[in-house]
Amino acid sequence: MDVLVDLGPQFLEATLETLWLVFASLFFGGIGGLLVGLALYVTRAGNLFANRAVFGVLNVIVNIFRPIPFIIFLTAFQPLARTVVGTGIGTEAAIFTLSLASTFGISRIVEQNLLTVSPGVIEAARAAGAGPIRTILTIVLPEALGPLILGYTFVFVAIVDMSAVAGSINGGGLGAFAIQYGFRQFEPVVTWTALAIVIVLVQLVQFLGNWLARKVLRR
Amino acid sequence: MPLVQIRDVTKVYPASTRGGQPVRAIDGVDLDIEEGDVFGIIGYSGAGKSTLVRLINALEPATSGSIVVDGTDITTLPERDLRKLRLGIGMIFQQFNLFSSRTVRGNVAYPLQVAGRPKAEIRARVAELLDFVGLADKASNYPDQLSGGQKQRVGIARALATSPRILLADEATSALDPETTQEVLELLRTVNRDLGVTIIVITHEMDVVQSLATKVAVMENGRVIETGEVFDVFSKPELPASQRFVSTVVKGVPSASELAALRERHSGRFVTVSFRDGGASQSDVFLEFGREGIGFELVYGGVNEIQGRAFGNLTLELTGPDERIDAVIARLRERIEIVEVV
Ligand SMILES: Nc1ncnc2c1ncn2[C@@H]1O[C@H](COP(=O)(O)OP(=O)(O)OP(=O)(O)O)[C@@H](O)[C@H]1O
Numbered sequence A: 001m002d003v004l005v006d007l008g009p010q011f012l013e014a015t016l017e018t019l020w021l022v023f024a025s026l027f028f029g030g031i032g033g034l035l036v037g038l039a040l041y042v043t044r045a046g047n048l049f050a051n052r053a054v055f056g057v058l059n060v061i062v063n064i065f066r067p068i069p070f071i072i073f074l075t076a077f078q079p080l081a082r083t084v085v086g087t088g089i090g091t092e093a094a095i096f097t098l099s100l101a102s103t104f105g106i107s108r109i110v111e112q113n114l115l116t117v118s119p120g121v122i123e124a125a126r127a128a129g130a131g132p133i134r135t136i137l138t139i140v141l142p143e144a145l146g147p148l149i150l151g152y153t154f155v156f157v158a159i160v161d162m163s164a165v166a167g168s169i170n171g172g173g174l175g176a177f178a179i180q181y182g183f184r185q186f187e188p189v190v191t192w193t194a195l196a197i198v199i200v201l202v203q204l205v206q207f208l209g210n211w212l213a214r215k216v217l218r219r
Numbered sequence B: 001m002p003l004v005q006i007r008d009v010t011k012v013y014p015a016s017t018r019g020g021q022p023v024r025a026i027d028g029v030d031l032d033i034e035e036g037d038v039f040g041i042i043g044y045s046g047a048g049k050s051t052l053v054r055l056i057n058a059l060e061p062a063t064s065g066s067i068v069v070d071g072t073d074i075t076t077l078p079e080r081d082l083r084k085l086r087l088g089i090g091m092i093f094q095q096f097n098l099f100s101s102r103t104v105r106g107n108v109a110y111p112l113q114v115a116g117r118p119k120a121e122i123r124a125r126v127a128e129l130l131d132f133v134g135l136a137d138k139a140s141n142y143p144d145q146l147s148g149g150q151k152q153r154v155g156i157a158r159a160l161a162t163s164p165r166i167l168l169a170d171e172a173t174s175a176l177d178p179e180t181t182q183e184v185l186e187l188l189r190t191v192n193r194d195l196g197v198t199i200i201v202i203t204h205e206m207d208v209v210q211s212l213a214t215k216v217a218v219m220e221n222g223r224v225i226e227t228g229e230v231f232d233v234f235s236k237p238e239l240p241a242s243q244r245f246v247s248t249v250v251k252g253v254p255s256a257s258e259l260a261a262l263r264e265r266h267s268g269r270f271v272t273v274s275f276r277d278g279g280a281s282q283s284d285v286f287l288e289f290g291r292e293g294i295g296f297e298l299v300y301g302g303v304n305e306i307q308g309r310a311f312g313n314l315t316l317e318l319t320g321p322d323e324r325i326d327a328v329i330a331r332l333r334e335r336i337e338i339v340e341v342v
């Protein structure tokens, strides 16, 4: 237990780092994924801006990058991270790569959930005189909001997982902390505490997501 | 000038699979729909009914031909103007297509928001519409808390929000039970009579056409094969396809199997006499047979009423010398429609 007291400040720092990594990545990846997912959705054949070429290109890109194991993705995109954020290591670089990776994952989730919106409802909006942009903003997104919230909650858990991997390489976060102090210095209690924090964090967000989705879906 | 004038319109969908055939969903259709009509469009599944109405509010662009709505040829309009056009054309659907993320109030308000009306006006108009369809107490409910009939009422209120002159109804009662169907039809009748809205109803339910429509077009394979007053088309369909359609609701014409059963019990000649109001009466016909000493027995029949006008089909078994029967039939043909059933 003394270990925990000694390491208290670092522990707090690591937790905050993880929170920062996860939420920043969820934010950027969330926006990126929403945009790419929307683009996939609207350019699909028969949809509002159906465009075979754009859909085909996006589809292939997402299909190529989404399944890459994150640890490989991380190392492969280190040069790009260095170009964009100025450094290949550290929290900023980790956030960049995490956001990029989650953009691909989220875009599919967004696309799948938007596809559940009934074409009839979209037709009703068009028949009411709404243009495509308005239809997307006022009908398609609100109609899919419940499942989208659940999708983002699911993604949050995946990002917590990826953030530990990113942190262990780039330094920072609970993952790196658990490895450095718990694994390398044989202090299982540190590992277990890190684990407990992650569990609490995930449970909290899962609860919040379910609650929000339920509120939106009124079930 | 009719409110909707369709001239030589075709709609071709590109082949859905590589190397497949393009689909000619609408194939050279001409149609006039006058202001105040309740215009029924009937036909079997795949005949092109939905496609045709979706051309009228330009949800689909026509491939060729012209569609003049209220004096404007919409086939040449840019998308921006089409949105304005759609504000003047309401549409209701078989599956209601309500916005599940919006309350009843939010659904009805939507077209008004699209039209950019001020908030206060929208609030007043929505209240008025919900009152009209009898759902004032459901304003804050969500669609999934309503019955099918209530959902369609919301659909109708939403379609009427911007006070359109035309209402398109694509199988609007097909998902409802018979009783609810009658309620919704009554509401549509009110919409037509009291608000003066021209209604175009697509349906495969003939009783909907019979009880609601004033005119009807029969579609087959993307063409309008017959059109006219409902009474005329129903009492005297010209083409076999329309006859087949009409016979599903018009009482009095025996089907092939019914005819076979009748033949087992009766050995005389069968004729079907079609009475329409204004023509020869039943007593005229029966008297004629009696005078010639021809035995007659009513074996099948029924009387229908469309918009207060009656017509009937009676199938009679005739017994007597063949040449005298032929003579009477020939004489009656001048005054009434009479066909020998073989
Ligand atoms: N978006 C589309 N792309 C390709 N073909 C289509 C499309 N919409 C309709 N069709 C085809 O056009 C034809 C007419 O279809 P439509 O939906 O107008 O028929 P309908 O008379 O309304 O039938 P139903 O009574 O089943 O609703 C059908 O052969 C259909 O397969």
Ligand SMILES: [Mg+2]
Pocket: B049, B050, B051, B170
């Ligand atoms: Mg249809």
